[in-house]
Amino acid sequence: MSRADSTALAAAVRAALTSVIDPEIRKPITELDMVDRVVAGEDGRVEVGIRLTIVGCPASDRIERDVRQAAESVAGAGNAAVELSVMTPEQRAALTERLRGGRAARTNPFGPGTLTKVLAVTSGKGGVGKSTITANLAVALAARGLAVGLVDADVHGFSIPGLLGLVDDAGLAARPTRVDEMILPPVAHGVKVISIGMFVEPSEAGGRASSTAVAWRGPMLHRTLSQFLTDVYFGDLDVLLVDLPPGTGDIAISLGQLLPNAEVVVVTTPQPAAADVAERSGVVARQTGQRIVGVIENMAGLVQPGGEVLELFGAGGGVLVAERLSAGQPDSVPLLASVPLSMALRQGGDAGVPVVIAAPDDPAARAIESAAAQLAALPRDLAGRRLDVSLR
Numbered sequence: 001m002s003r004a005d006s007t008a009l010a011a012a013v014r015a016a017l018t019s020v021i022d023p024e025i026r027k028p029i030t031e032l033d034m035v036d037r038v039v040a041g042e043d044g045r046v047e048v049g050i051r052l053t054i055v056g057c058p059a060s061d062r063i064e065r066d067v068r069q070a071a072e073s074v075a076g077a078g079n080a081a082v083e084l085s086v087m088t089p090e091q092r093a094a095l096t097e098r099l100r101g102g103r104a105a106r107t108n109p110f111g112p113g114t115l116t117k118v119l120a121v122t123s124g125k126g127g128v129g130k131s132t133i134t135a136n137l138a139v140a141l142a143a144r145g146l147a148v149g150l151v152d153a154d155v156h157g158f159s160i161p162g163l164l165g166l167v168d169d170a171g172l173a174a175r176p177t178r179v180d181e182m183i184l185p186p187v188a189h190g191v192k193v194i195s196i197g198m199f200v201e202p203s204e205a206g207g208r209a210s211s212t213a214v215a216w217r218g219p220m221l222h223r224t225l226s227q228f229l230t231d232v233y234f235g236d237l238d239v240l241l242v243d244l245p246p247g248t249g250d251i252a253i254s255l256g257q258l259l260p261n262a263e264v265v266v267v268t269t270p271q272p273a274a275a276d277v278a279e280r281s282g283v284v285a286r287q288t289g290q291r292i293v294g295v296i297e298n299m300a301g302l303v304q305p306g307g308e309v310l311e312l313f314g315a316g317g318g319v320l321v322a323e324r325l326s327a328g329q330p331d332s333v334p335l336l337a338s339v340p341l342s343m344a345l346r347q348g349g350d351a352g353v354p355v356v357i358a359a360p361d362d363p364a365a366r367a368i369e370s371a372a373a374q375l376a377a378l379p380r381d382l383a384g385r386r387l388d389v390s391l392r
Helices: 003-019 060-075 089-100 130-143 218-230 250-258 272-287 317-326 343-351 363-376
Strands: 035-040 046-052 080-086 117-122 148-152 177-179 182-184 191-195 239-243 263-268 291-297 335-338
Touching: 003 035, 003 046, 003 060, 046 060, 060 080, 089 177, 089 182, 117 130, 117 272, 130 148, 130 191, 130 239, 130 263, 130 343, 130 363, 148 218, 218 250, 250 272, 263 272, 263 317, 272 291, 272 317, 291 317, 291 363, 317 335, 335 363, 343 363
Parallel strands: 046 080, 117 239, 117 263, 148 191, 148 239, 263 291, 291 335
Antiparallel strands: 035 046, 177 182
């Protein structure tokens, strides 16, 4: 092979590497300055040098595999060698600066003026399936081609990692990767996820990590939510969902301060007692300046083999909450979906595979998908732009 041919081969391999996506940052490695060198020899073999972001990068095996496959697609099977190294501190600093897009460190990218649709999912009381609904909405929106992030702000009762399959057999949630002061969130089913559950350790008594309690007061909760918004690199998102803790406490108030442009989805169950409390959570959200964009009724009814519906928790709570909340703002609050009781929904949560993926034809999955479609079609706050992927 002549020198010109070797140069052409190296250029072709480098072009092929544009298809290799860093699984954590979700950008091509060629855009992240991770390609150190591509050298083609006269024998037709190619050597590719890759710079990982940090020592012990959890995505190193996948990156190495994808780089080798891309290089061999040009040079031929067995004709590519991949050598991994680590970025210097200066290179990492340049990378984080590039990812921030010129924004200063510890800046909230989802404040006023953001192009990201911020949806806060709230409920008046616990046990209504709010986190299950949030996880499924996030996955359904990602499946529509949208870039989706999810903040688990339910600090005391974090369950999002488990619902999305980010927990191992010992109950330990996937750990985010740190690049200097930047945190790269784990990705599940196309959704970038951050949760306090990813930072807790197993109890000293030898219990599961999920059994560890987080006993924090208001100021620490506020700082944690603030750090999730400023230090976690979500990239350019179409939608950011925030799973709020039940009730009307510190986190709900902090959200109003940190994300004043957030729009709120209220989750309730059908019985009047739950509807009354859910209404109060919506009123608090409105008092912090946020707009309520819909209500989702969960556990609406259990369909029997004969087709009749067994209303274990009563009926009408979702409609009632939507009507009451509509009275407090110019535009009416719609009932986005009435999600029936579903074995598949529960099984998907236990398995870490949301029902919208595991059983898309299940009635609960169809109801959640309908709600996701309506939320995706909401106009953006800025210049009337929409979330619909066909208009991006």
